[in-house]
């Protein structure tokens with residue numbers, strides 16, 4: 001891979017991104033390196049890339065996502081990459097705009113059905129990890145939710161963006177790395193709609 005356009009970040013940030021990627025991989029979540037926001041632009045390995053936002057560094061990334069610690073470590077050894085996680089493999093992700101997202105998160109916590117939830121401030125949304133195979137219904141439409149399933153991906157904490165890093169509002173550890181079931185997500189949505 002050519003890294004000529006990738007500037008090294010500060011070593012602390014590089015280490016933090018690498019250990020996050022390795023942690024996801026160790027929990028069975030496949031990882032893909034993502035474009036790194038260097039304070040000015042999103043740098044990736046494609047010379048002609050014009051994407052302005054986090055995205056996987058390869059166009060054909062699907063076959064390259066990995067949970068192998070040696071493979072993942074090798075990607076992050078030399079370059080500052082952010083972290084993308086494929087959806088529709090181990091989990092789907094539901095993207096819910098603020099402020100409805102806060103109410104859905106509160107309902108999940110109140111119902112004791114926590115799931116990993118990340119804040120992507122650049123887009124004004126929270127990302128809710130859910131079991132695979134979710135399909136759109138009236139509950140999801142009522143909160144303008146978007147499903148990221150098979151063939152998709154999400155930026156994972158602590159991916160840097162123009163508006164600060166993507167961060168957990170409910171970390172995977174707080175959910176014991178569990179993923180909420182469709183029925184439990186539906187119950188939380190019913191509680192807020």
Ligand SMILES: [Zn+2]
Pocket residue numbers: 035043044045046049050051055056057
């Ligand atoms: Zn790119």
